[in-house]
Amino acid sequence: MERSGTGYEGVRAVILDAVGTLIDPAPSVAEVYAGAARRQGLEVETGEVRRRFKEHFRRDELDDLRGPMVTDESIEYRRWRRIVGGVLPGLAEPDRAFLELWEHFGRPDAWRCFDDVIPAVGLLREAGLAVRVGSNFDGRLRQVLRGLPGLEPLADSVVISSEVGYRKPHPSFYRAACDRLELPPPVVLSVGDDPENDDAGARRAGLSAALIDRSGRVGPRPGVFPDLVSLAAAVVG
Ligand SMILES: [Mg+2]
Incomplete structure (x- = not known):
């Protein structure tokens, strides 16, 4: 698909944070x-x-x-x-x-999947983008994703800090994620709810980045989205 005018034209892969972005503990x-x-x-x-x-x-x-x-x-x-x-x-x-x-x-x-995750991942994949999960959660994340309806396919696409050896926002975490994608950092978009771990840290490592602000705490500005579907729509243009 031809994408233009979104600011994300060059993006070929998206790395999604897990907790607070795809899933949340329920009960709290x-x-x-x-x-x-x-x-x-x-x-x-x-x-x-x-x-x-x-x-x-x-x-x-x-x-x-x-x-x-x-x-x-x-x-x-x-x-x-x-x-x-x-x-x-x-x-x-x-x-x-x-x-x-x-x-x-x-x-x-122990977890619930946010309602917008499955449609957003669908939009990104239909546009030909690679979708990965990048998380500071440990190896338990795979079994969690495998057991949540609709998220099973993502369980095999995770980059986990305890396996990479570095936690977000260390640049080595993002480099490892890009290496696995066999893509250079500028065409990889990091998406998550943490301003430091998912946004600033990823930018310092040379990636593109977007912040998901479900609670409206950060407020509207370029690169900030209220949910994953609006982010995915902006990325696929
Ligand atoms: Mg998070």
Whole structure:
């Protein structure tokens, strides 16, 4: 298909972020963590869990940004153990809670797929673009995608930081993704909901990038889209 006048004419492949872009936890992370605490007799308000999760997840990401951003499956496992311990201190059996949560978020039924994902991926593929998933999630992402109706084909097209060895927004993550596509960075479009990991980081690595802003927090500006279908429509022209 001939594409023109969109600003994305040269794009030949799209790398979609997973969490917050394709899928979201349902029930929420806070509800699931509060449930794990409750099973051990500890009542924690979901609002408090949400606040602590944000704090500990963010702190871990900041530690990463100051360091080499290297990762693998065991580093991710330890990261989540640390986060769970920080969010739910004082549990009688912290290992049990961690394992329950690790297992929970590796199951497809812990996630919902946003309504616009399947039509957007369809539009991109019909236009002849390669579509990949690029994520800081770990190897559990494949089984999650495989179990969500309509997302199964994407399970075999994932680039996962724990397998590449670098987390987004490290340029080596994006380079690895482009190498696998056998395409140069400028013709690859990174799409996601995180301004640093999916947008700024990708641009620094030479890729094209677009931000999905489902909540309207960032507001309208070039390169920001309220959902995936409007992004896909702009890309395919
Ligand atoms: Mg995300």
